[in-house]
Amino acid sequence: MDAKPIIEFKDVNKIYDNGTVGLKDINLTVKPGEFLVVVGLSGAGKSTLMRTINKMHNPSSGKVLVDGVEVTNLKGRSLRELRRKIGMIFQNFNLVKRTSVEHNVLSGKISYYPTWKSILNLYSKADKQQAAVALDRVNLLEKIYMRADELSGGQQQRVAIARTLMQDPKIILADEPIASLDPLTTQAVMNDLKRLNEEDGITVVVNLHSVPLALQYADRIIGMRGGQLVYDQPIDQVTEDALSAIYQPI
Numbered sequence: 001m002d003a004k005p006i007i008e009f010k011d012v013n014k015i016y017d018n019g020t021v022g023l024k025d026i027n028l029t030v031k032p033g034e035f036l037v038v039v040g041l042s043g044a045g046k047s048t049l050m051r052t053i054n055k056m057h058n059p060s061s062g063k064v065l066v067d068g069v070e071v072t073n074l075k076g077r078s079l080r081e082l083r084r085k086i087g088m089i090f091q092n093f094n095l096v097k098r099t100s101v102e103h104n105v106l107s108g109k110i111s112y113y114p115t116w117k118s119i120l121n122l123y124s125k126a127d128k129q130q131a132a133v134a135l136d137r138v139n140l141l142e143k144i145y146m147r148a149d150e151l152s153g154g155q156q157q158r159v160a161i162a163r164t165l166m167q168d169p170k171i172i173l174a175d176e177p178i179a180s181l182d183p184l185t186t187q188a189v190m191n192d193l194k195r196l197n198e199e200d201g202i203t204v205v206v207n208l209h210s211v212p213l214a215l216q217y218a219d220r221i222i223g224m225r226g227g228q229l230v231y232d233q234p235i236d237q238v239t240e241d242a243l244s245a246i247y248q249p250i
């Protein structure tokens, strides 16, 4: 029997306040443990799709369900619970650059603490141990006491990945995680995401501009164009010709 979907879009449309169509009639089901890569031209709707999963954006119509729960109407505590399940990785890493790597990783636990404790760095011993384990999993344990801005871009992105591990996420959403990195560091970041996907069963959704990387890492590739889902195939049925059609100028 097929596993229950971890993410579902049902007839989802998103029209921004200025009238721009972000998403059009999206129907999509993601299974737990998939490594899904989203490709498409700039402006195709990839970020919008991703941001409706953790309610950074609200759809204009339709439903988005995560782990069986409709996210559209979540507020307060239930929204925090949803976001704990979902780690988010951004192109620009979103680290606090002037503090230590350890503090940045621990901040992944922030929603579990009252603000005053996190400001004063009053994390528990167990959480500090978890932070060390998370850093070890991205091969950066030796950098734990360095300042985040002393690390290379690729290392900073891997700190961001370690930070998401503090949430014990079921899903990691990565929006152009390698856009500002060189080829070697790109592989390190993608390998980390793939390893967590395979070892922990975390569902990973990655927006990428690079077709070769999509082919290298995805279990399944979806293509977007003008806010619509125009392509959806498991990796063994993906052809380069079909992918290049997604990238034809509109």
Ligand SMILES: Nc1ncnc2c1ncn2[C@@H]1O[C@H](COP(=O)(O)OP(=O)(O)OP(=O)(O)O)[C@@H](O)[C@H]1O
Pocket: 016, 017, 018, 020, 021, 022, 040, 041, 042, 043, 044, 045, 046, 047, 048, 049
């Ligand atoms: N906050 C916003 N207000 C209005 N329009 C927006 C907003 N955010 C995105 N858009 C528009 O929605 C469309 C989809 O944008 P989106 O950022 O989702 O595309 P993308 O595929 O992620 O592009 P890129 O690869 O450049 O990041 C674009 O036309 C974009 O200009």
